[in-house]
Amino acid sequence: MSAEIHEFQVEARQLLQLVIHSIYSNKDVFLRELISNASDALDKLRLEALRDDTLAVDISDLHIAIEADAQARTLTVRDNGVGMSREEVVALIGTIASSGTARLLQELKDTNDAEAAAGLIGQFGVGFYSAFMVADEVTVVTRRAGESRGTRWTSHGEGTYTVEAADEAPQGTTVTLHLKPVDVENQLHDYTDGWKLREIVKRYSDFITWPIRMPVHTAAATDANGDDSQGAESAPADQETVNSMKALWARAREEVSDEEYHELYKHISHDWLDPVETVRLQAEGTFEYQALLFLPSHAPHDLYTRDQRRGLQLYVKRVHIMDDCEELLPPYLRFVKGVVDAQDLSLNVSREILQQDRQIQMIHRRLTKKVLSTIKDLMTSAPDRYATVWREFGRALKEGLLGDHENRDTLLSLCSFASTHDADEPTTLAQYVERMKDGQEEIYYLTGDSREAIENSPHMEAFRAQGIEVLLLTDPVDEVWVTTVPAFDGKQLRSVAKGVVELDAGEQDTQTDSERESRKKEYADLLAWMTEALAEDVKEVRLSTRLTVSPACLVSDTHDITPALENMYRAMGQDVPHTKRILELNPGHVLVGSLNKAHAERGDDAVTGRLAGIAELLYGMALIAEGGALKDPAGFTKLMADHLAV
Numbered sequence: 001m002s003a004e005i006h007e008f009q010v011e012a013r014q015l016l017q018l019v020i021h022s023i024y025s026n027k028d029v030f031l032r033e034l035i036s037n038a039s040d041a042l043d044k045l046r047l048e049a050l051r052d053d054t055l056a057v058d059i060s061d062l063h064i065a066i067e068a069d070a071q072a073r074t075l076t077v078r079d080n081g082v083g084m085s086r087e088e089v090v091a092l093i094g095t096i097a098s099s100g101t102a103r104l105l106q107e108l109k110d111t112n113d114a115e116a117a118a119g120l121i122g123q124f125g126v127g128f129y130s131a132f133m134v135a136d137e138v139t140v141v142t143r144r145a146g147e148s149r150g151t152r153w154t155s156h157g158e159g160t161y162t163v164e165a166a167d168e169a170p171q172g173t174t175v176t177l178h179l180k181p182v183d184v185e186n187q188l189h190d191y192t193d194g195w196k197l198r199e200i201v202k203r204y205s206d207f208i209t210w211p212i213r214m215p216v217h218t219a220a221a222t223d224a225n226g227d228d229s230q231g232a233e234s235a236p237a238d239q240e241t242v243n244s245m246k247a248l249w250a251r252a253r254e255e256v257s258d259e260e261y262h263e264l265y266k267h268i269s270h271d272w273l274d275p276v277e278t279v280r281l282q283a284e285g286t287f288e289y290q291a292l293l294f295l296p297s298h299a300p301h302d303l304y305t306r307d308q309r310r311g312l313q314l315y316v317k318r319v320h321i322m323d324d325c326e327e328l329l330p331p332y333l334r335f336v337k338g339v340v341d342a343q344d345l346s347l348n349v350s351r352e353i354l355q356q357d358r359q360i361q362m363i364h365r366r367l368t369k370k371v372l373s374t375i376k377d378l379m380t381s382a383p384d385r386y387a388t389v390w391r392e393f394g395r396a397l398k399e400g401l402l403g404d405h406e407n408r409d410t411l412l413s414l415c416s417f418a419s420t421h422d423a424d425e426p427t428t429l430a431q432y433v434e435r436m437k438d439g440q441e442e443i444y445y446l447t448g449d450s451r452e453a454i455e456n457s458p459h460m461e462a463f464r465a466q467g468i469e470v471l472l473l474t475d476p477v478d479e480v481w482v483t484t485v486p487a488f489d490g491k492q493l494r495s496v497a498k499g500v501v502e503l504d505a506g507e508q509d510t511q512t513d514s515e516r517e518s519r520k521k522e523y524a525d526l527l528a529w530m531t532e533a534l535a536e537d538v539k540e541v542r543l544s545t546r547l548t549v550s551p552a553c554l555v556s557d558t559h560d561i562t563p564a565l566e567n568m569y570r571a572m573g574q575d576v577p578h579t580k581r582i583l584e585l586n587p588g589h590v591l592v593g594s595l596n597k598a599h600a601e602r603g604d605d606a607v608t609g610r611l612a613g614i615a616e617l618l619y620g621m622a623l624i625a626e627g628g629a630l631k632d633p634a635g636f637t638k639l640m641a642d643h644l645a646v
Contacts, residue, residue, distance in 0.1 A: 003164035006090065008155075027187050029272075030130040031066075031197070032204035034077045034175055035212065036267050037128060038064045041081025041173055042210045045145055047321065048082060057145045057171065063211045065239070066201070068192040073179045075135075075191050079210075080172035083144040086151040090163060093128065093140070093153060132157035134191055135177035141166050142173040198242050207248050207264050209318060211241040247318055249292035249339055253280060265294040268313055269337040273297050276385045279338070279374050281367065287359050291367060293338035295375070299392040303335060310334035315341040327354040328364055332400035333371055335393045340367070365406075372407055376414040379428075390416050390426070394475075401481040412488050418451055418472040420464070427471075429488045435469060442494040445471035447478050447564065449627060458550035458625050459497045465548050466503055470496055479565045497626075499558035501546040519543070519587055526596045527585070530615050534583065537619060544584030551589040552622040554581040563628060583619055591618070613639050 042062045049059045065078045084092065131138050136156060143150030143166070150169020155161035182190045189196055194214060201212055216238050248256050248264050262274045275294035282290050293312070302308040310331070311324035318341060328340055340363060354360050375397075378386035390397075400411050416426035421435065432443060444463060448454035454472045463470050473482065482493055523543055530541040538554075547553055556562055560579045561569075569576045585592045595614055602611065620636045623629075630636050 003162050005160050005162050007160050027130075027133045028189070028200050029204070030134055031077070031191070031200045032267075033128060033130050035064060035201070035205045035208060036270075038077060038079035038081060038173065039205075039208050039210055039267075041079050041083065043081075043323075045080075045082040045172075048145065055146050063213055064208070065213045066197060066242075067215065068194065068197060070192040073192065075177045075179055075197075076174060077177075078172065078174040080170065081145075083147075083172050084142045084151065085144045085147060086163065086165075088144070089140065089142060089151050089153050093161070129157075131175065131177055134179055134188060136180055137178040139176045139178075140173060141169050141176075143169040143171050145171055201242050204263055205267070206243045207246070207260065207267070208243055209245055209247060211245060212243045213239040214242050216240045247315075247339075247341065249280075249290045249341055250318070261292075261294075264292070264339075265296075265337060268339065269294070269296065271296060271298075271337075275337075276388050277374060277378065277382075279370060281370050283363075283366065287342075287344055287362065289340060289342040289363060291338060291340045291363075291370075293336055293367070293371065295371075295389055296335060296337060296392070297388060299335060299396075303393075303396060308334065312337070313339045314345075315339060316345045317341070317343055321345075325354065327357075327360050329367055329371070330364070330400060330404055332396050332398075332404070333368065335396060336371055368404075368407060369410075372410045372414065376410065379414060395477060398475065398477050398481055401485055402477075408485065412485065417445075418474065419469055420455070420460075420472065421469045432469060432471065433489050433491055436491075437468060440468065442492045443471070443488060444468060444494055444496050445473055445482065446496045447473045447482065447562065450474055453627055457497075458547055458553035458622070459555070461548040461550060462501060462503055462546040463496055468503065476568065479562060479568060483561070483565070495556075495562075496546065497553075497562070498556045498560070503545065523585070523587060523596055526599045529599060530583070530585075533612055533615050534619055537580065538583045539580040541583045541585065543587050547584065547586035548588070550586060550622075550625060551591045552583060552585050552618045554619075554622045554626060554628070555584055556581055583622060585618070610643070613643055617643060 042064070045057065046059055046062060049055055049057055062080060065076075067076045067078070068074070069076075138155055138157065140153040141150060142153075150166035152164050152166040152169070153161060177191075179191055180188060182188060191197065197214065201214075205212060248260060258278070261278045265275045265278075266272060274297060276297045277295040279293040279295070280291070281293070291312075300308070309324045311322075311326040311334075312328045313323055314321045314325040314328065325340070329336055342359065342363070344359065345357070375386065375389055378389065394416065397411065398415060401408060401415075404411065412429055414428075416428055419427040419432065421427055421432075429443065436443075446454050446457060446459055448457065451472050451474060454460070454474070460470060473479075482495065485493060487493060520543060527541045527543070531538070534541065539557075544553065546555075556579070560581075561576075563579075563581075566576050566579065587593065587596075591614075595611065595618075598611055616636075616639060620630055620639075
């Protein structure tokens with residue numbers, strides 16, 4: 001098959017130029033990325049060979065080789081892993097199959113922070129392009145295991161790439177970089193220098209479980225003054241392994257530096273930023289395993305998408321089994337990255353077997369408790385790092401309140417929420433309980449789209465007037481978990497927009513019980529009339545104890561679902577019947593007082609007259625005030641215009 005010239009996908013071309021010219025001050029990372037890709041290819045081949053007896057491949061000497069040619073100015077990274085087919089080459093290198101690519105490009109253009117930009121690149125897993133930072137031309141020769149014909153891919157990192165057949169290609173992938181001239185001022189080092197290459201490998205890839213081999217070099221002849229007369233190295237002889245290949249999770253804590261842990265995290269997560277916390281766990285006895293987990297410092301772009309790949313890397317006796325073992329942690333901890341190395345599982349274990357395996361269930365249970373206890377400990381030992389975890393992953397953690405009954409108390413204790421107590425600092429439930437007023441028996445909250453919308457809600461008026469703290473819950477998941485969590489520390493959770501609010505009389509309320517009863521009788525006819533007039537929209541109209549400024553608000557019965565939850569269920573395709581609300585009126589508001597007086601004077605004629613329109617306006621204003629949508633906005637606007645006309 002003749003060579004074919006293709007154009008890069010537009011987004012791929014834009015991203016490629018950003019990577020080459022704008023992102024990195026430290027260009028050494030290109031080698032880490034190429035080695036990481038090679039290691040993944042070896043993992044995949046080992047796994048395919050174990051699962052497919054018919055795959056005719058030799059896995060006795062899987063390795064990565066690095067070769068440099070100083071005269072030709074080339075650097076080659078070769079593996080004998082799974083390789084790629086022609087279709088895979090075009091799909092994986094020529095395009096970016098990510099729905100978030102446009103957002104990535106915009107964020108890269110907007111950021112002025114090189115480290116943050118590197119983090120964005122890492123989120124999208126396109127580190128292969130970093131090779132063009134140091135090379136004018138990149139050639140990839142690859143042959144997929146089990147296939148007879150290989151593929152050669154070549155590009156200068158501009159607008160196009162060439163794809164052609166490579167009949168003599170060995171199994172695996174060979175990436176050859178035609179290096180740019182050395183430019184130390186711009187951090188472009190001599191990547192044909194064996195010592196420089198060894199330094200990069202030791203710094204970034206020493207933990208790779210496959211041998212990374214380079215030619216052995218002997219010292220060059222030196223003159224009498226000890227000066228190297230022929231350069232740092234002579235011609236290569238045999239090969240030597242330049243990485244330790246010792247799994248970090250198998251080494252004692254005191255033998256491993258934080259930098260080594262961070263490099264392992266970056267390798268398995270394809271992140272470019274350090275994790276917030278490292279979690280070690282080792283179990284011995286009848287069932288042995290080791291775990292090394294990491295809490296990232298930022299949420300990936302796809303954390304809340306259905307297609308997000310989640311799970312830990314699973315090894316059995318240091319043999320890689322799968323990349324994304326979902327059974328090791330619950331879905332709400334999907335942001336946790338790491339490795340679990342079990343001693344007693346089968347190498348041929350499948351996902352179906354994992355779901356039923358008692359040992360996996362035990363690991364799942366213990367890892368979950370360990371991660372949650374670690375986050376909880378950060379609240380006191382490292383508040384800044386806890387704040388980072390909660391800011392990035394709090395929404396996901398709250399998902400655990402819906403189904404993880406075993407760990408619900410722990411989850412509740414480590415959750416933080418915005419509150420009327422402080423405009424900037426969130427609060428825990430324990431802190432809220434400590435600040436509760438004398439006689440207060442419930443933890444009050446209100447859900448909504450934003451802090452501003454909640455604080456301006458009519459439902460908040462009496463609580464604000466009496467200085468009662470209210471939790472401000474703005475995540476969509478908050479609408480759901482508050483219906484499943486009955487209490488914390490013996491205190492019931494109570495929505496300020498549900499049921500009848502019975503607060504102790506504040507300083508503004510000087511009415512006696514008899515005066516309140518008298519007021520109820522005074523408004524009884526109006527309430528009965530409005531309940532009938534608005535029967536299509538509300539189940540009841542009553543006087544409010546939660547309003548101090550607004551004329552009206554809509555509330556739900558204590559056990560009814562909220563309109564937001566109704567809409568959420570419908571968006572998921574569930575048929576949910578409409579639940580009528582309760583309209584509460586503020587008898588202290590001049591509009592409500594005037595309406596009651598007018599109704600008393602006009603009697604039954606009010607239904608067909610001007611007062612019926614005012615009743616509809618009150619309902620519409622209450623709906624708008626809580627962020628609801630009017631059924632007939634045009635009709636409401638006309639009705640308001642008619643009543644405003646002099």
